[in-house]
Amino acid sequence: MSAFRRDKKEEEEGSGNPFQNIEKTTVLQETRTFNDTPVNPRKCTHILTKILYLLNQVTTLQGIERYMKQAIVDRNSAVSSAALVSSLHLTKIAGDVVKRWVNEVQEAVNSDSVMVQYHALGVLYHIRKSDRLAVNKLVAKLSHMSLKSPYAVCMLIRIACKLLEDEDSSGGGSSDSPLFEFIESCLRHKSEMVIYEAAHAIVNLRRTTSRELAPAVSVLQLFCSSPKPTLRFAAVRTLNKVAMSHPEAVTACNLDLENLITDSNRSVATLAITTLLKTGAESSVDRLMKQIASFVSEISDEFKIVVVQAIRALCLKFPRKHSVLMNFLSAMLRDEGGLEYKASIADTIITIIEENPEAKETGLAHLCEFIEDCEHTSLAVRILHLLGKEGPRTKQPSRYIRFIYNRVILENAPVRAAAVAAMAQFGAACPDLLPNIQVLLARCQMDTDDEVRDRATYYYSILETQDKPLANHYIVEGLQVSIPSLERALHQYTMNPTDVPFDMKCVPLAAVPSEEIVNPSAKGGQADGMLISAASSGSKVLAVAATVSREESYAEKLRSVPELVAFGPLFRSSEPVELTESETEYVVRCIKHSFPQHLVLQFDCVNTLSDQLLENVRVEVETPTGYQLVQEIPCPRLSYSETGTAYLVFQFPEELGATVGTFNATLKFLVKDCDPATGLPDSDEGYDDEYMLEDFEVTLGDQIQKVTKANFGAAWEEAGATHCELADTYSLSNMGTLEEAVKNIISFLGMQPVERSDRIPEGKSSHTLLLAGVFRGGYEILVQVKLALAAAVTMQLTVRSTNPEVAELVTSAVG
Amino acid sequence: MAILDNDGNRILAKYYDKNVFATAKEQKAFEKNLFNKTHRANAEIIMLDGLTCVYRSNVDLFFYVMGSSHENELILMSVLNCLYDAVSQILRKNVEKRVVLENLDIVMLAMDEICDGGIVMEADSSALVQRVALRTDDIPLGEQTVAQV
Numbered sequence: 009m010s011a012f013r014r015d016k017k018e019e020e021e022g023s024g025n026p027f028q029n030i031e032k033t034t035v036l037q038e039t040r041t042f043n044d045t046p047v048n049p050r051k052c053t054h055i056l057t058k059i060l061y062l063l064n065q066v067t068t069l070q071g072i073e074r075y076m077k078q079a080i081v082d083r084n085s086a087v088s089s090a091a092l093v094s095s096l097h098l099t100k101i102a103g104d105v106v107k108r109w110v111n112e113v114q115e116a117v118n119s120d121s122v123m124v125q126y127h128a129l130g131v132l133y134h135i136r137k138s139d140r141l142a143v144n145k146l147v148a149k150l151s152h153m154s155l156k157s158p159y160a161v162c163m164l165i166r167i168a169c170k171l172l173e174d175e176d177s178s179g180g181g182s183s184d185s186p187l188f189e190f191i192e193s194c195l196r197h198k199s200e201m202v203i204y205e206a207a208h209a210i211v212n213l214r215r216t217t218s219r220e221l222a223p224a225v226s227v228l229q230l231f232c233s234s235p236k237p238t239l240r241f242a243a244v245r246t247l248n249k250v251a252m253s254h255p256e257a258v259t260a261c262n263l264d265l266e267n268l269i270t271d272s273n274r275s276v277a278t279l280a281i282t283t284l285l286k287t288g289a290e291s292s293v294d295r296l297m298k299q300i301a302s303f304v305s306e307i308s309d310e311f312k313i314v315v316v317q318a319i320r321a322l323c324l325k326f327p328r329k330h331s332v333l334m335n336f337l338s339a340m341l342r343d344e345g346g347l348e349y350k351a352s353i354a355d356t357i358i359t360i361i362e363e364n365p366e367a368k369e370t371g372l373a374h375l376c377e378f379i380e381d382c383e384h385t386s387l388a389v390r391i392l393h394l395l396g397k398e399g400p401r402t403k404q405p406s407r408y409i410r411f412i413y414n415r416v417i418l419e420n421a422p423v424r425a426a427a428v429a430a431m432a433q434f435g436a437a438c439p440d441l442l443p444n445i446q447v448l449l450a451r452c453q454m455d456t457d458d459e460v461r462d463r464a465t466y467y468y469s470i471l472e473t474q475d476k477p478l479a480n481h482y483i484v485e486g487l488q489v490s491i492p493s494l495e496r497a498l499h500q501y502t503m504n505p506t507d508v509p510f511d512m513k514c515v516p517l518a519a520v521p522s523e524e525i526v527n528p529s530a531k532g533g534q535a536d537g538m539l540i541s542a543a544s545s546g547s548k549v550l551a552v553a554a555t556v557s558r559e560e561s562y563a564e565k566l567r568s569v570p571e572l573v574a575f576g577p578l579f580r581s582s583e584p585v586e587l588t589e590s591e592t593e594y595v596v597r598c599i600k601h602s603f604p605q606h607l608v609l610q611f612d613c614v615n616t617l618s619d620q621l622l623e624n625v626r627v628e629v630e631t632p633t634g635y636q637l638v639q640e641i642p643c644p645r646l647s648y649s650e651t652g653t654a655y656l657v658f659q660f661p662e663e664l665g666a667t668v669g670t671f672n673a674t675l676k677f678l679v680k681d682c683d684p685a686t687g688l689p690d691s692d693e694g695y696d697d698e699y700m701l702e703d704f705e706v707t708l709g710d711q712i713q714k715v716t717k718a719n720f721g722a723a724w725e726e727a728g729a730t731h732c733e734l735a736d737t738y739s740l741s742n743m744g745t746l747e748e749a750v751k752n753i754i755s756f757l758g759m760q761p762v763e764r765s766d767r768i769p770e771g772k773s774s775h776t777l778l779l780a781g782v783f784r785g786g787y788e789i790l791v792q793v794k795l796a797l798a799a800a801v802t803m804q805l806t807v808r809s810t811n812p813e814v815a816e817l818v819t820s821a822v823g
Numbered sequence: 824m825a826i827l828d829n830d831g832n833r834i835l836a837k838y839y840d841k842n843v844f845a846t847a848k849e850q851k852a853f854e855k856n857l858f859n860k861t862h863r864a865n866a867e868i869i870m871l872d873g874l875t876c877v878y879r880s881n882v883d884l885f886f887y888v889m890g891s892s893h894e895n896e897l898i899l900m901s902v903l904n905c906l907y908d909a910v911s912q913i914l915r916k917n918v919e920k921r922v923v924l925e926n927l928d929i930v931m932l933a934m935d936e937i938c939d940g941g942i943v944m945e946a947d948s949s950a951l952v953q954r955v956a957l958r959t960d961d962i963p964l965g966e967q968t969v970a971q972v
Contacts, residue, residue, distance in 0.1 A: 126943075127942070127944075159898070159946070162895060162898065201895060201897040201898055201901065204896075204897050205897075208895065236867070237867040237868055238867050238868045238897065238899075238900045239896075242896040242897065245870075275868065
């Protein structure tokens with residue numbers, strides 16, 4: 009009986025048979041299973057694929073190659089499919105072997121079976137992936153002959169899309185390409201799958217204009233009213249993506265989208281809402297809000313966060329509607345929800361407050377009500393901090409004091425501590441409230457928690473001195489120094505017991521992390537709807553961390569060089585400046601570090617010549633007058649593709665005006681020819697050589713560290729008394745707009761714009777820019793720049809600084 | 824791809840991407856999450872954890888097909904329909920938990936035949952059933968061997 013079976017099987021298998029002679033042991037076990045069940049071709053394909061998976065040796069693969077080729081063109085579609093898919097997996101392991109089967113695969117593409125066509129196309133594409141011209145030809149040929157399989161057409165669309173993207177990056181136009189026409193023709197295909205794939209592809213192509221999008225959008229519009237939820241979901245998701253980049257294109261679909269808001273599938277409804285929010289006009293905002301309010305209680309937290317993000321974008325777009333939106337947001341705050349959800353709402357309200365001064369009062373009022381029964385400590389602390397910052401500047405600060413003091417009575421320790429700090433801010437900024445605040449602070453000194461008591465006592469004693477500058481300095485302005493270095497300095501201080509009190513000045517100031525105003529529409533481009541909030545907050549945190557760590561890493565590196573320790577703490581490091589072109593033999597970058605009295609130039613050099621070994625690498629610099637070379641630390645050895653560092657230490661000239669100037673640099677070194685393979689020098693003797701580098705400048709900005717000031721006005725007033733002032737007027741003839749002027753001034757002076765004065769409201773022709781910074785050596789600088797746009801930009805610059813020379817330097821540098 | 828029962832316990836599941844849900848624990852957590860979100864709503868499609876999931880339910884079983892968010896949802900839908908129809912044909916319309924468990928081997932075979940390492944193998948349920956058919960009465964009389972008759 010078993011013999012009969014095996015004969016029968018051999019007849020039916022055809023190509024499967026020879027395999028068993030090769031791998032007798034494993035297949036023998038397989039054949040035992042055949043005794044139970046009747047044989048059919050499907051089983052033999054199973055064995056086929058199993059054998060192929062086991063084979064991971066190329067030699068064995070070559071042995072069965074003939075059989076694989078036969079299997080691919082086998083009449084039986086199942087066998088053929090299996091063979092094709094196995095070869096797809098094999099391309100990862102033994103790609104060149106599979107490439108030889110191209111002809112068979114080509115034949116398979118023309119087969120009748122739907123799935124075989126699809127698999128064959130996949131294999132062909134993988135084989136020819138690296139050769140763009142071949143892929144081009146493939147697509148061209150197949151797009152003209154119509155493929156039976158909708159899966160194959162989808163695959164073809166994806167390949168064409170990728171080709172178009174590659175073409176785009178090398179500069180070709182996209183709309184006239186035959187590939188694009190093919191994709192567009194697919195919009196009219198019989199199968200819905202293909203239509204959707206085509207529409208999706210068009211939408212995702214980077215350089216499509218609205219005109220090209222129109223047919224795709226109309227197709228998606230049709231899908232929106234389809235009975236199948238999957239289609240509706242797909243259509244709305246794609247429309248959402250379109251809305252981020254081309255909102256005008258989607259406005260035609262608004263009516264359909266509104267119908268979808270009440271869809272039974274929650275995901276569809278949420279996506280419809282977010283799309284509408286992005287594209288809605290101002291008049292429809294009220295209506296939309298009503299509709300959303302009814303359904304927002306039913307959706308889950310993740311969707312709610314998506315809706316909140318969309319509302320935030322809306323607030324930024326339509327500032328006049330802030331009252332409606334804020335009411336809505338505060339209603340949402342009062343409902344139940346997780347921390348993430350409430351935090352995102354609070355974030356949105358805070359953004360509205362910051363962007364839109366008219367909304368501040370209402371926003372703060374809503375937030376105050378919220379913290380009355382907020383159960384999340386971190387959120388309450390954040391809001392209290394904000395209240396402390398913004399409250400004193402409102403028209404009636406006393407209103408907020410009641411809310412804050414209630415927190416002190418009712419909440420847990422971290423919230424109480426934050427409330428005390430907030431009250432102190434009020435006390436410092438509003439002199440008429442000061443006596444009341446003192447009373448409240450005195451009561452807090454009896455608190456059970458020690459942090460709260462400490463803070464209360466600290467603030468009480470400072471406020472009692474009635475010393476305004478002191479209060480400003482310690483209460484209003486935050487801690488300016490970088491926290492990790494403060495920690496390190498304190499640690500060192502406690503290690504070595506001395507009588508000298510700890511000096512804050514020795515801790516370097518922190519570079520202010522640039523506030524990233526993340527563009528809401530750009531956020532969405534990165535990730536899908538559900539992941540928007542995570543992606544954007546992640547990127548913001550990363551950006552801040554990157555700035556801080558760069559300074560830290562430079563400080564670490566400099567500390568590791570023993571000769572440099574003597575010059576004191578690092579004040580400021582500049583961005584790296586390239587001193588050579590990128591493709592030259594030696595690549596040199598320069599970073600300028602300012603220390604209190606000295607300038608350290610760090611030269612990072614890379615040797616890109618494999619047949620040279622450089623020793624004693626140093627840079628010789630011609631300096632402007634006044635600079636004195638103090639020390640030179642060469643790089644002892646630089647082999648191929650290694651990065652080495654050489655240092656030069658100069659003492660800053662006494663006269664500050666002379667610190668700004670141009671340096672010419674030359675790279676000097678000892679060259680030894682060496683063997684490219686081993687890197688060992690041919691001989692011990694070498695010859696001196698030099699290499700010209702580009703000039704670089706030491707500017708005013710290199711010596712100034714950015715500093716934020718929470719309350720510029722108070723600091724300016726104070727500076728009027730104690731600092732010296734210089735003012736001058738200039739005409740900036742080569743700048744056309746206020747924005748350009750502002751940007752240039754900020755980058756030139758290297759100071760920090762405060763109180764959002766770097767943002768110019770629309771349509772204004774005059775603006776005041778406020779800048780704050782600290783000059784090397786600890787001299788504070790405050791700059792007020794009044795800009796007016798008439799025919800050209802005129803600028804009135806007022807500088808107040810503790811050091812008259814510094815003030816003069818600033819004014820002369822700008823002029 | 825997964826089949827869950829009406830308590831959210833796994834009957835059958837195959838994950839084809841080693842980067843997504845690498846450990847069994849993650850898989851179980853994901854399935855639980857998926858079940859919670861879908862067993863009440865009777866919509867067909869949902870997005871979870873950055874994956875698009877299409878699903879269909881019967882008496883006491885839930886069929887799921889998951890794909891990355893870049894995939895064409897309609898393709899996922901056709902795979903789901905194929906799986907569902909094939910299973911119902913194999914079990915002769917008795918798509919319920921007990922019958923599935925009795926014929927688990929055939930259902931597993933069917934699942935493997937539909938999708939191989941993440942690539943869609945077959946989308947037509949009748950062709951699929953033909954390949955998987957192991958019952959004696961599904962093969963025409965002329966091809967059966969002496970022992971089967």
